[in-house]
Amino acid sequence: MSIAFDQGVFTLTTKNTMYQFMTDRYHVLIHLWYGKNTHCDMSYLVDYPDVAFSPSVFDAGRDRTYSLDTRLQEYPVQGTGDLRIVGGKVKTPDGCSSLDLRFEGFSAEKGRAPIEGLPYARAEAECETLIIHLRDSVLDLNAKLYYVVFEELDIIARHIRFENSSDQTLILEQAASAVLDLPNEDMDLISFSGRHAQERQLIRRSLEQGTVSLDSKRGTSSHQQNPAFILAGKDTTETCGSCYGMMLAYSGSFQALVEKDPLGQIRAVMGIHPDLFEWVLEPGQSFETPEVFLSFSSRGFEQLSHNYHGLINTCIVPARFQNTPRDVVINNWEATYFDFDGDKIAAIAGEAAALGIDMLVLDDGWFGSRNNDSQALGDWFVNEEKLGGSLQQLIERIHAKGMKFGLWIEPEMISEESRLYQEHPEWALSIPARGCIRCRYQLNLDLSNPDVQEYLFERMDALLSENEIDYIKWDMNRPIAQWYSPCWPADRQKEVPHRYMLGLYALLNRITQAHPGVLFEGCSGGGGRFDAGMLFYHPQIWTSDNTDAHDRTRIQYGTSFFYPVSAMSAHVSAVPNHQTGRVTSLSTRGAVAMAGSFGYELDLSKLSGEEKREIREQVGWYKQLRPLIFQGDYYRLTGADENRSFWMFVSKDKRKAFVEGVVYEHKPTALRHRIRLKGLDPDAWYRCIGASFESPAVHQILSGEALMSGGCLLDYSWGYDKAMALVFEKVE
Numbered sequence: 030m031s032i033a034f035d036q037g038v039f040t041l042t043t044k045n046t047m048y049q050f051m052t053d054r055y056h057v058l059i060h061l062w063y064g065k066n067t068h069c070d071m072s073y074l075v076d077y078p079d080v081a082f083s084p085s086v087f088d089a090g091r092d093r094t095y096s097l098d099t100r101l102q103e104y105p106v107q108g109t110g111d112l113r114i115v116g117g118k119v120k121t122p123d124g125c126s127s128l129d130l131r132f133e134g135f136s137a138e139k140g141r142a143p144i145e146g147l148p149y150a151r152a153e154a155e156c157e158t159l160i161i162h163l164r165d166s167v168l169d170l171n172a173k174l175y176y177v178v179f180e181e182l183d184i185i186a187r188h189i190r191f192e193n194s195s196d197q198t199l200i201l202e203q204a205a206s207a208v209l210d211l212p213n214e215d216m217d218l219i220s221f222s223g224r225h226a227q228e229r230q231l232i233r234r235s236l237e238q239g240t241v242s243l244d245s246k247r248g249t250s251s252h253q254q255n256p257a258f259i260l261a262g263k264d265t266t267e268t269c270g271s272c273y274g275m276m277l278a279y280s281g282s283f284q285a286l287v288e289k290d291p292l293g294q295i296r297a298v299m300g301i302h303p304d305l306f307e308w309v310l311e312p313g314q315s316f317e318t319p320e321v322f323l324s325f326s327s328r329g330f331e332q333l334s335h336n337y338h339g340l341i342n343t344c345i346v347p348a349r350f351q352n353t354p355r356d357v358v359i360n361n362w363e364a365t366y367f368d369f370d371g372d373k374i375a376a377i378a379g380e381a382a383a384l385g386i387d388m389l390v391l392d393d394g395w396f397g398s399r400n401n402d403s404q405a406l407g408d409w410f411v412n413e414e415k416l417g418g419s420l421q422q423l424i425e426r427i428h429a430k431g432m433k434f435g436l437w438i439e440p441e442m443i444s445e446e447s448r449l450y451q452e453h454p455e456w457a458l459s460i461p462a463r464g465c466i467r468c469r470y471q472l473n474l475d476l477s478n479p480d481v482q483e484y485l486f487e488r489m490d491a492l493l494s495e496n497e498i499d500y501i502k503w504d505m506n507r508p509i510a511q512w513y514s515p516c517w518p519a520d521r522q523k524e525v526p527h528r529y530m531l532g533l534y535a536l537l538n539r540i541t542q543a544h545p546g547v548l549f550e551g552c553s554g555g556g557g558r559f560d561a562g563m564l565f566y567h568p569q570i571w572t573s574d575n576t577d578a579h580d581r582t583r584i585q586y587g588t589s590f591f592y593p594v595s596a597m598s599a600h601v602s603a604v605p606n607h608q609t610g611r612v613t614s615l616s617t618r619g620a621v622a623m624a625g626s627f628g629y630e631l632d633l634s635k636l637s638g639e640e641k642r643e644i645r646e647q648v649g650w651y652k653q654l655r656p657l658i659f660q661g662d663y664y665r666l667t668g669a670d671e672n673r674s675f676w677m678f679v680s681k682d683k684r685k686a687f688v689e690g691v692v693y694e695h696k697p698t699a700l701r702h703r704i705r706l707k708g709l710d711p712d713a714w715y716r717c718i719g720a721s722f723e724s725p726a727v728h729q730i731l732s733g734e735a736l737m738s739g740g741c742l743l744d745y746s747w748g749y750d751k752a753m754a755l756v757f758e759k760v761e
């Protein structure tokens with residue numbers, strides 16, 4: 030049993046953690062503990078100070094020590110005298126904002142129920158659900174707090190549902206998915222922040238008194254802040270110390286606030302961004318939030334990452350794509366941009382097939398009159414003139430070369446220069462009487478409109494039914510800057526941002542169910558919508574438009590804290606790199622892209638015979654190793670700021686390991702770089718069965734302990750831009 034209730038105390042246990050809270054004398058849910066399993070009732074730690082200027086709830090009478098402003102709680106709301114950041118706010122018809130949720134009862138069940146219309150952690154791993162029933166008796170509003178406990182994964186999934194049982198209209202002004210209160214401790218906050226082509230750069234900052242906001246108001250989870258963060262002890266490292274993760278399964282505007290209060294206590298609130306949210310709850314109506322995944326590790330970031338990788342691989346991505354090695358693709362975008370025809374694409378496929386590549390992905394420019402980025406989005410009809418025949422005919426030419434076929438599409442967009450815009454200008458999100466705010470010359474379609482959803486389903490369904498397409502790259506290339514939909518009345522306009530997300534998820538659900546064999550890759554100007562919400566439908570996402578291998582090591586490093594490599598699409602592109610101008614060796618580019626769903630994105634016909642030979646070899650290595658890459662455990666061997674970047678994969682049975690990395694800089698008159706491996710069986714013996722360089726470790730049989738504690742010496746030869754790979758096998 031992972032859920033227990035004893036004398037007012039609820040205890041949730043997972044393999045390595047314990048989460049505890051209680052209901053107190055005023056029926057408020059007081060948070061007690063999240064951390065290692067102490068096997069104890071932790072309520073002895075609750076402190077009752079009289080803190081000046083902290084208000085007390087009405088029921089406490091003249092007891093100055095009972096203030097919710099100073100207590101750790103499960104779901105603090107606005108209206109109880111807790112003047113810190115809160116999770117929930119409700120407005121009544123008289124204009125008052127006040128909410129007070131007290132414990133009413135609970136229920137527990139095996140498994141879990143889906144969250145209607147939203148992504149969630151599927152019950153693919155064993156789980157149990159605790160539902161806490163809360164009630165505001167003045168408003169006649171009920172709330173249910175859900176805790177889904179995934180014992181083996183060390184994950185607790187939380188969300189809340191509000192139900193209006195009154196006879197008046199209530200307005201939900203804020204509905205955070207979860208709040209996590211932690212006792213007073215010095216902690217660091219780690220975010221994964223950035224911008225286009227520089228996504229998920231790890232930033233570690235000290236938490237001081239005050240509030241930090243990690244958020245997106247862009248209608249996507251965004252390049253700028255990822256909806257996942259870590260709270261870590263000051264001395265927590267990759268393998269030591271405590272840390273907490275919070276990850277939101279939502280792909281739209283979100284807010285994560287972290288406050289260190291004047292007493293040094295820490296509160297984290299995460300959910301839909303309240304600035305772009307409101308929900309009208311008519312009598313009898315309810316609202317359910319997206320889900321937040323909590324995890325705790327007492328063994329540093331590595332364990333925390335493994336917990337989240339396990340969650341995504343087991344419970345988030347569709348079951349049919351779980352841990353399945355992916356095809357090697359060639360994408361024509363950086364090879365041709367808009368300048369191609371059917372013959373050029375068939376020629377690229379021919380070159381790629383000869384190198385062992387499995388699939389050609391035809392990127393932007395195959396539809397309507399699209400020949401540059403200002404036209405035709407929305408006109409999802411094949412440009413047969415450009416392709417020199419029908420799409421199916423082109424696919425057959427590609428199939429004849431032994432390759433599969435994938436197609437790019439950007440369903441959520443509309444160009445002003447398009448047939449669709451002429452027919453339906455009202456389908457573009459814009460504010461009446463104001464000019465539209467353009468970005469990359471394009472506008473956003475109003476996905477809160479069921480007619481728009483229907484049009485997009487019909488178009489995509491037709492493309493997928495009429496053509497043999499194995500893979501779709503679903504792009505989304507601009508933020509949303511204007512929120513108004515003629516489909517909704519004035520008092521529901523603040524619902525439109527979330528209704529857009531519900532429309533998007535409904536469309537994704539419908540199209541992926543109608544075509545279960547098709548692998549959908551997500552994309553948003555690269556990694557602008559890289560989140561657990563999208564991974565529920567798209568098992569992989571184009572990690573960044575930045576294909577420069579050096580920049581990619583940092584981007585993939587940051588991404589790996591919450592997301593498994595199977596989710597990261599990564600390609601080898603041409604040099605000088607189109608985004609940074611940097612020249613890196615083909616081996617560096619190959620090594621970096623292999624830590625993901627691997628592919629190429631360059632004009633193969635421009636490569637030398639030697640380069641083609643190297644690519645054939647890379648593809649061969651990748652195909653041999655991809656079961657290990659997709660099914661093994663991923664370890665970071667170096668940090669983000671070193672002059673080298675190494676990582677490795679170890680099979681679950683620890684029989685096989687693949688170490689890879691790049692040395693950016695080698696100082697003269699220095700010892701060789703040494704890399705300590707991880708995740709091996711310390712008592713087993715390992716033999717190197719494949720190496721791209723010379724090292725004593727390549728020729729000797731060494732114990733797992735030696736390789737992990739002593740490590741491997743890397744290549745002697747000095748230089749910059751050296752990729753290295755080693756494959757080890759356990760000696761039986």
Ligand code: GLA
Pocket residue numbers: 362392393437504506552553554555571573574
């Ligand atoms: C975005 C994507 C690219 C490519 C272009 C096409 O920028 O991230 O990979 O598909 O759009 O317009």
